Amino acid sequence: MNPKEAFNKHYIAIIGGSISGSEAAYLLAKKGFKVIVFDMNKLPYGKIEDGLPNWHINLRNRQIKEIDAKLNHPNIRFVPQTKIGRDIKFLDLINNWGFSAIILANGAWKDRKFPISGIEKFKDKELIYQNSFINWFNHKHEHDYMGKNYFIKDNTVIVGGGLASLDVVKIVMIELVKKQLYLKKGIDVDLFTLEKQGINKFLDEHATKFDELDIKKATLVYRRMAKDMPLKSPKDSSEESVEAAKLVSEKLLNKYTEKYLFNFIPLSVPVDFKEKEDKLTSVIFQKVAIENGKIKPKENSFFELKTDVLISSIGSIPEQLEGLEYEYSSLKMKENSAYQVAGFENVFAVGNAVTGRGNIQESKRHGKQITTLIIDEHLTEDALEKWLTNINNEIKSKVDKDLNAIIREISKLHIQPNSVIEGILDKTNLIHKKIGYTNYGDWIRKNTPDRLEDMLKNKSNCKCI
Numbered sequence: 001m002n003p004k005e006a007f008n009k010h011y012i013a014i015i016g017g018s019i020s021g022s023e024a025a026y027l028l029a030k031k032g033f034k035v036i037v038f039d040m041n042k043l044p045y046g047k048i049e050d051g052l053p054n055w056h057i058n059l060r061n062r063q064i065k066e067i068d069a070k071l072n073h074p075n076i077r078f079v080p081q082t083k084i085g086r087d088i089k090f091l092d093l094i095n096n097w098g099f100s101a102i103i104l105a106n107g108a109w110k111d112r113k114f115p116i117s118g119i120e121k122f123k124d125k126e127l128i129y130q131n132s133f134i135n136w137f138n139h140k141h142e143h144d145y146m147g148k149n150y151f152i153k154d155n156t157v158i159v160g161g162g163l164a165s166l167d168v169v170k171i172v173m174i175e176l177v178k179k180q181l182y183l184k185k186g187i188d189v190d191l192f193t194l195e196k197q198g199i200n201k202f203l204d205e206h207a208t209k210f211d212e213l214d215i216k217k218a219t220l221v222y223r224r225m226a227k228d229m230p231l232k233s234p235k236d237s238s239e240e241s242v243e244a245a246k247l248v249s250e251k252l253l254n255k256y257t258e259k260y261l262f263n264f265i266p267l268s269v270p271v272d273f274k275e276k277e278d279k280l281t282s283v284i285f286q287k288v289a290i291e292n293g294k295i296k297p298k299e300n301s302f303f304e305l306k307t308d309v310l311i312s313s314i315g316s317i318p319e320q321l322e323g324l325e326y327e328y329s330s331l332k333m334k335e336n337s338a339y340q341v342a343g344f345e346n347v348f349a350v351g352n353a354v355t356g357r358g359n360i361q362e363s364k365r366h367g368k369q370i371t372t373l374i375i376d377e378h379l380t381e382d383a384l385e386k387w388l389t390n391i392n393n394e395i396k397s398k399v400d401k402d403l404n405a406i407i408r409e410i411s412k413l414h415i416q417p418n419s420v421i422e423g424i425l426d427k428t429n430l431i432h433k434k435i436g437y438t439n440y441g442d443w444i445r446k447n448t449p450d451r452l453e454d455m456l457k458n459k460s461n462c463k464c465i
Contacts, residue, residue: 010033010034010100010101010410010415010416011033011034011035011036011098011099011100011416011420011421011424012028012033012034012035012036012099012100012101012102012103012410013035013036013038013093013097013099013101013102013103014028014035014036014037014038014102014103014105015038015084015102015103015104015105015106016037016038016039016044016046016104016105016106016107016351017037017038017039017044017045017046017067017071017078017105018044018045018046018047018048018067018105018107019046019048019063019067019351020105020107020350020351020399021037021039021044021046021103021105021106021350021351022037022044022066022067022070022071023070023350023399023400024103024105024350024399024403025037025070025071025073025076026070026071026073026076027399027400027403028075028403028407029073029074029075029076030073030075031407032075033075033407033410034075034077034421035075035076035077036076036077036079036099036424036428037071037076037077037078037079038079038082038084038088039078039079039080039081039082040081040082040083040084040086040106041080041081042080042081042443042447043080043444043447043448044067044071044078044080045063045064045067046107047107048060048063048064048067049064049138050131050134050135050138050139051131051134051135052138053134053137053138053167053170053171053195054137054138054452055191055192055195055196057192057451057453068440068444071440072440072441076440077428078437078440078443079428079431079432079437080435080437080443080447081431081435082431084106084321085319085321085322089322089323090321090322090323090324091322091323094323094344094346094347097423097424097427098416098420098421098423098424099346099424100346100410100415100416101346101347101348101406101409101410102346102347102348103347103348103349103350103406104321104331104341104347104348104349104350105349105350105351106318106319107318107351108316108317108318109131109316109318109319110131110316110317110318110319111129111130111131111132111312111314111315111316112312112314112315112316112317112329114127114129114159114270114310114312114314115269115270115314116270116271116272116273116283118273119273119280122275122279122280122310124148124150125279125280126279126280126307126308126309126310127280127310127312128150128309128310128311128312129311129312130160130164130165130168130311130312130313130316131316132147132148132150133150133168133171133311134167134168134171135147135148136148136149136150137171137175139449141450141452141455142449142450143450145449150309151309152171152172152175152176152309153308153309154176154215154216154308155216155217155218155219155306155307155308156172156218156219156307156308156309156310156311157218157219157221157283157305157307157309157310157311158172158218158219158220158221158310158311158313159220159221159222159270159283159310159311159312159313159314160220160222160312160313160314160315161222161223161224161228161229161230162229162230162231162313163231164313164315165220165222165313166220166253166256168311168313169218169220169256169260169262170195170256170260172218172262172311173199173217173218173260173261173262174191174194174195174199174260175191176213176215176218177194177199177203177213177215177261178190178191178194180213180214180215181206181208181213184212184213184214185206185208185212185213187206187208189202190456191452192453192456198259198260199259199260199261200258200259200260200261201259210261217261217262217263218262218263219262219263219264219265219305219307220262220263220264220265221265221268221270221285221305222264222265222266222267222268223267223268223269223288223295224266224267224290224295225250225266225267225290226249226250226253226254226264226266227246227247227249227250228246228249228290229249229252229253230249231248231249231252231253265285267287267288267289267290268285268286268287268288268303269285269286269288269295269297270283270284270285271284271285271286271302272284274304280307280308280310281306281307281308282304282305282306282307283304283305283307283310284302284303284304285302285303285304285305286298286301286302287301287302287303317329318331324341324343324347325341325342325343331349333349338402339402339405339406340406340409345409346409346410348402348406348409350398350399350402350403351398351399
């Protein structure tokens with residue numbers, strides 16, 4: 001039996017279909033393996049669809065096109081709307097389905113818990129987490145949107161640092177200004193214009209002062225200084241390179257505050273809250289100092305920020321699956337292995353499904369690469385595309401490297417008998433029948449949501465009386 005015929009007898013399950021999942025699936029499929037890709041959402045695009053703010057139109061569409069080209073392969077069967085851990089237990093998948101191997105590529109979707117005891121009672125009311133907030137922002141315009149709804153209010157407080165928190169504060173200010181421009185001035189502007197042009201420039205061109213809009217600015221609070229934001233990595237470990245990188249990060253934040261008109265408070269951490277009639281009314285912060293790179297709270301140095309909405313943007317971690325071992329928030333890997341999951345011979349992980357030490361540093365490095373491009377090229381879509389392309393190429397390169405090792409491990413396993421393969425196909429056929437899935441192309445066309453840019457274009461082209 002030649003290698004491809006042998007690989008044909010191996011069915012591999014991949015959990016998650018976005019960048020790393022689609023790359024892994026495609027590499028396996030090209031070698032002759034049969035692959036089942038499970039995704040918890042209707043679409044396999046992950047944070048390209050639900051975590052990247054929807055003003056990145058061309059970037060999103062290019063990334064989606066690439067994922068589609070990989071997953072629409074004859075050796076790949078896509079199984080959407082199926083969350084492992086909820087719809088199928090992980091141990092059931094590994095013990096009863098008969099897959100030769102399972103590869104985790106499910107990314108990091110769980111928000112880190114906000115670090116104040118008792119504040120969770122306000123979740124999805126006055127306390128909003130970043131992942132669900134951006135998902136709402138991206139999809140709230142859709143006619144069949146059934147997710148959580150949020151109301152952006154004056155004087156919103158955002159806690160966090162890095163590019164994700166900058167996206168959040170941009171959304172808040174753009175939405176507030178967009179609404180008040182219409183109510184106060186009769187100016188109907190779309191979010192794409194405000195994002196690209198900047199709030200300050202748009203107001204200047206329309207002879208409008210910010211104070212006329214009767215808006216209280218959003219406030220971004222960060223535990224370190226602007227120059228410490230993880231936005232630019234130094235070229236090397238020299239003191240000169242480190243300081244130069246910090247200056248770039250500081251420059252970027254200043255550019256954002258100028259362009260989108262929000263407040264920034266550094267060197268502060270949340271420690272308590274106040275409430276009235278079961279509603280969050282303010283957050284208590286403590287000032288801190290940085291000593292030898294570590295955060296040290298200042299004694300008797302507290303201040304209060306009144307707010308109707310608190311948005312947590314302090315990072316994401318993978319959701320833990322019952323049956324797998326974890327060390328704190330990190331998936332436990334076999335000793336001396338970057339891809340093989342502890343406790344199993346045939347369970348592997350790629351991409352952000354692992355948040356071990358190496359991956360954390362990798363993620364930080366990716367996040368830092370964008371800054372110089374953004375500043376040098378004036379926050380353009382091209383700059384972000386270059387950055388994201390670099391990230392994705394690094395992810396794909398690592399997946400490719402790990403997949404070669406994973407394939408060697410899978411090749412050692414016994415090939416699956418026809419009865420096991422038929423069982424896998426029968427079970428996935430039942431899921432497909434239940435959700436009305438026929439083939440990848442038709443499913444994507446049917447479930448791609450209404451695009452806001454298309455709705456706005458149709459509205460502007462409307463000649464109706």
